[in-house]
Structures are given as structure tokens and as C-alpha cells.
Amino acid sequence: MPQPQPLSPLDLIPFLGETLLFAGLPEFQLLKLATLAIVQTYDKGESLFQQGDAATGFFIVQAGRIKVFKVAQDGREQILHIFGEGNHFAEVPAWDGHPYPAAAAAIEPATVVFFPRQPFLQLLEQQPDLAINLLKSFARHLRHFSNLVDTLTLHEVPTRLANYLLHLREQQGSAEQITLDLSKGQLAARLGTIPETLSRVFAKLKRQQLLAVNGNQIHLLNVEGLKQLADVDIP
């Protein structure tokens, strides 16, 4: 069960003002928002909502990370997106009122700010800026999805992994030593495969001297080779 946090709305204002969604909103609106917000904490693995649940609102991550994912009947998971600090998600269901199209759960202990649907819609009417921010967010998500479909259907697992690792490398300052930001099991779900296969692909890349693995530490031995394998197109 999520723990509602007794936290003063005032403490939330600076945080909200820095999120992309609420950037540029006047102070008094942020205050209103902050009073509506419900801060919740989740344990690792705990579920925020299931696919098909009625959409009651949307979320902003304050700490930790949340995965949004689809589940097959056989239990296999496909992660659609992982959201970290300052990211917001489930705005579409909050906005259009249809059920959540995917499930969400914490992949590590997390604190999120929940905004109920109705007040959010009201605010949206009063604040054209917010509509623009929402558009930006939707546009980002659409590009993400188009990229995801490309990756998952037109590339094989080694390519997807190489891609992922190279992105991670950039995020972490382009050194050859990188730290996985997901457990291997979760990484498999992110890449649209299963842990066994991921493990084998890591083994294969090791054999090819492309990288070395030590727990969640990956040493990229041959970045050029990985790039060739990844052979990305426009994201």
C-alpha cells in the first residue's frame, strides 16, 4: 500500500515549478496545485496501478523510479517507459478519462506526487501554458514510442542492447566504464526479451571482446564495434 506522506504543500512548490509540465506557471497556481497534490511512497516492486484501471489522475516522480509496462497473459513484461525524478506520466489517461493502458510499478523505493484528475482538468482550462506543456510532453512520448517500435520490431536483441549501453554511456559522461541503471531482469523487460536471453547476449558480446561485465558494472572495450552493432538511425 502506498503511504500518503504528511508533507506541507509549501515544500512542494519549488519542486513542481521545476518539472517540465508545470514550468512557467505563476506562483499562485503552483500553490493551488501543491494543495491538491498527494505525496505517496512506494516500496520496490509495489504497483501504482494496473492496466485497465480507471484513471483517477497522473503522477510526478519525486524520488526513485517508476516503470510503466504491459504484461502478457503468460506474465512476460514489456517495459514501455521508465520515469525518474521530475518526470510525469499517465497524463493521457488523466486527461482523456479512459482507463490506464498499461500498468505502473516502482522499480526501487519511490516517492511520487499524485494529482487527481478533476482539478487538473480545471487548471488546464485556466492555463493555456499548461496545455502547451502537455503538448510538449505528449510529443516527447510519441517520439519515444516510434523509436521503441522501431527498436523492438526491426532490430535484434544484441543490437538493442548495444544501443541501450551506448545511450547509457552518453548519459554517464561517455566514459568506457558504465553502471547499469536497471537490474538485468528489468533490463531484459526493457529490451523486450527475457533474462536468459539477455544473459546469453552479454556472454556473446564478452566473447567478441566488445565489453566486460562485472555485476552492474559494464566496461565497454570496443565502443566502435558496439556502435557498428547498434547502427542506430534517427531517434
Added chain:
Amino acid sequence: MPQPQPLSPLDLIPFLGETLLFAGLPEFQLLKLATLAIVQTYDKGESLFQQGDAATGFFIVQAGRIKVFKVAQDGREQILHIFGEGNHFAEVPAWDGHPYPAAAAAIEPATVVFFPRQPFLQLLEQQPDLAINLLKSFARHLRHFSNLVDTLTLHEVPTRLANYLLHLREQQGSAEQITLDLSKGQLAARLGTIPETLSRVFAKLKRQQLLAVNGNQIHLLNVEGLKQLADVDIP
């Protein structure tokens, strides 16, 4: 090469007013739009733009159908979306100014209305209603994508085909006799597979007495069986 059509702007107004994107706009705005619009016709197979092209504007389909798709280096295609009469597409690139993330081509002779980016952005600033319509459109696309990823990664080809056929059946009035709206080759690309595999899956479903195929006419012999195979979840 697309043929720009010499068509009076006035003729376009009623059409534009009925599209979801421009629904509810005042007449004088529609007129402005109509003067900006460039009507183009494309032959079957002709390309509107390539993935990575600079986004110069967006499109509304007036007649025929357009596919938006990703291409792998080996030439394999994944269709992301098919747009028919009254549908609009590529609003994201037109809006955010980044390159088109996928390619577009006509799957049959088509007439589209092209709107250049800059005037569109100006109009958007003047018309908050348009921003709302755009949000609706983005939201629809996002749900479509989340569904697409689910289908492509969590279900096998026979399931995907059964799903497709059942949707088609609903569209066509729920009779057992349906007409494919795509060539089998394009259907394969839509379902994330190749023609050979699709052909074999059709053969398999025939063998299981689930359907009968005659060209683009499909007779659904056992709708319940297909539903079981499709075993859809929330779209």
C-alpha cells in the same frame, strides 16, 4: 512527384471543418487555413517523405490512404499507422520542428492536403481550441502506440492476425464475410511480419477451420475460435 492540384480554397472549407483537428474552428480561420493549404496527389507507392527529412508541415488525407512506417536497413518495413480520409498525421514533427521520425507513402492513389509548418504554428497561438484538438490527436496516437507495442511484442503472429480480422469485422458491420483493406504484403508489414509468414498463418487458420480465404475476401468460419486466439486485452 506529387501533383499540386489547382483547387479553389473555398472548396476545401467544408472538408477541413469536418476533420477532428479543425472541428469547431470559426469560419474565417478555416478560410485562412484553406488558403495556406496545398493539395497534392500521389500515385500508389509514391513517397510523401522519408524518415529523417526535415519537417516542413503536416498532412490531412482527403482521399485514398497513406501509410506511415519505419524501414530497417535490410528493407523490412514496419507500418506504424495507416491514415484514411479525414485523418491527419505528422502533426508532431510539424509542431516540434524535429525531423519526421518515420517515412510516409501512399498505399493507393491518394489526395492529401499539406499545411506548412509556420502558419500552422501561428494559428495555434491564436486558437486555443486548436491546441485542444491537437492534444486529443496526440492522445489518440499515444494509445494507438501503446497498443501497437503490446501487440507486436507480447503476441504471436496468428494472434495478431486474428485480432486484426476481428477489428476489421467490427468495422465492416460484424458480418462473417470481410474484405481485407490491405494487400497481403502490406498487411504483413502492418502485423510486423513478412508475406511468407502471413501466408503460412492464413494457411494454418484455414486448416483449423477458423476461416476461408478467397483473394481479399475472408470468410470467418468460427468467430468464437478467433476471439479465443486473439484474446485481446484493453486497447
Added chain:
DNA sequence: CTTTGACCTTGACTTAAGTCAAAAAACGGG
């Protein structure tokens, strides 16, 4: 007609990746 080209189907084969099972390694309390 009959020829041409686009589209579709079929067969034989290969391959990427999933399944199942078990062992090994890593982790987190108590």
C-alpha cells in the same frame, strides 16, 4: 489471346530467441 509484372504461396532450411530445469552468485536481513 498471351505476355508481363506484381503479388502471393509453398517448400526446405536456418536462426533467433523462448522454455524448462538446475546450478551459481549476489543480496539482505536476523
Added chain:
DNA sequence: CCCGTTTTTTGACTTAAGTCAAGGTCAAAG
């Protein structure tokens, strides 16, 4: 520090779906 749980790896096997190549079908064009 040890024990039990979770995560990861490995092996043997299966399977869905892709590749390659050859025919077949059909309709429009000559």
C-alpha cells in the same frame, strides 16, 4: 557472518518466424 531468498547464469531443447528459391495466380497491357 550465516541463511534463505532473489537474481543471474548455463545447458539442453523447442519453436516461431525469417531466408532463399521456385512456382503459381491474376489482371492489365500489348
